[in-house]
Amino acid sequence: MALPDYEAWAIFAAVARLGSFTAAAEELSLSKPTVSKAISRLERSLGTVLFHRTSRKISLSTAGRSLLHHARQIAFDGEAAMEAARDTTHLLRGQVRMAAPLSYGLSHLAPVIADFMCAYPEIAVDLQLDDARVDLVEEGFDCAIRIAALGDSSLRVIRLRDVKAYFLAAPAYLARMGEPQSPAELVDHDCFLYSNTPNPDVWQTIGPDGQMITVRPRCRFRSNNGDAILSPLIAGRGIGCLPDFLCDPALASGQLINILPGWRIGDNIALNIVMPPSRLRPARVDALVNHLKDNLR
Structure with a gap:
């Protein structure tokens, strides 16, 4: 049995997120032909088309949409595993994507994140504020704030405090x-x-x-x-x-x-941090989560 093409899966996740072969190549420091060949290689191995291509744009196929969350999880776990094997004191850089409810995000979360960015100048935060619940894995979020009575799920949950x-x-x-x-x-x-x-x-x-x-x-x-x-x-x-x-x-x-x-x-509702199911997380995500635990309780 052949091993999965982990590089191609990670490249697929990047192309889908950025909506462009060229943008993915630039972000990953690869040539555009390398990116294109990786997607073609993955499509051949799967026996299906992942993207619909025209001269002006690309879009995910039905199969591509259904497989995207797997690709994102593979890329996420691979990055986290590499960081776990290194001295993480030098890896506190890059972007963390986070979701939170609008009102709480503006009044309570934004000032805490401002302090975090001062403490970690090489970490960027992409904070999306919306009262609608997001799918962390499907939409590529590293963590989210949820104010609710949470039911059973595969997500990892840190309960910060009760909310009256x-x-x-x-x-x-x-x-x-x-x-x-x-x-x-x-x-x-x-x-x-x-x-x-x-x-x-x-x-x-x-x-x-x-x-x-x-x-x-x-x-x-x-x-x-x-x-x-x-x-x-x-x-x-x-x-x-x-x-x-x-x-x-x-x-x-x-x-x-x-x-x-x-x-x-x-x-009873509570203030929670929720994260994707994997136990492996990039060091920058752990840094933000620990900062939120210390400052939102």
Whole structure:
């Protein structure tokens, strides 16, 4: 049995990421014919076409898209294995790709990464902020911040801290509409929903004694970003549920009030760092992860 063509797999991953044979050749310090021959060699061994080529552009074939995550994992593991065999003090350079939720990334993560870049001047960080959940392996991310109750998966997870979520309303809204004493009363109020959840129209609330009440709140406003919900809450337009890192300043100033104390929505959520399944990581990724562990807890 012939060994896999690891070089060709890594070159395939680079071409797919950059969308160009020429760009991949420049990044990998190879000639363009070497890159082209590696892709052709891999296609012959697989018996399928990986790229559709025209005179103006290339695009992944269906087979190429289905095999890309394998190629990325091969390239990632190969780089990490080489670094693990060397003195990593000289390898703290290169780029780390990271994903994080928008609001948390702006308010809490960006300052921590700025400090990291000062400490490690040869490491570049590509931070993508989006509340939508990314596929780390498929999209080529080294790590991500996830604020959720995580289910079982093959991803490696570092739990940093619990995140509290509060039911909130402004004093003016409560003076006008009254304060609900039970989650069941939320159906009589204007509610603001965070839409980036599997079932945003239903609030599964859990009380301090474990009692569960399912509520389908009356939706006045919905958004896929928590910061967008915060402003109309402070303006007294309704009731919402937000995590502590978004609402703590407004609670401390009295702009918002924690209503239904002791009640929460769904499972306990946490601030997590998630990484691809492999135990091998480039030294630059470990450096960033350790920095986040020290500064985000």
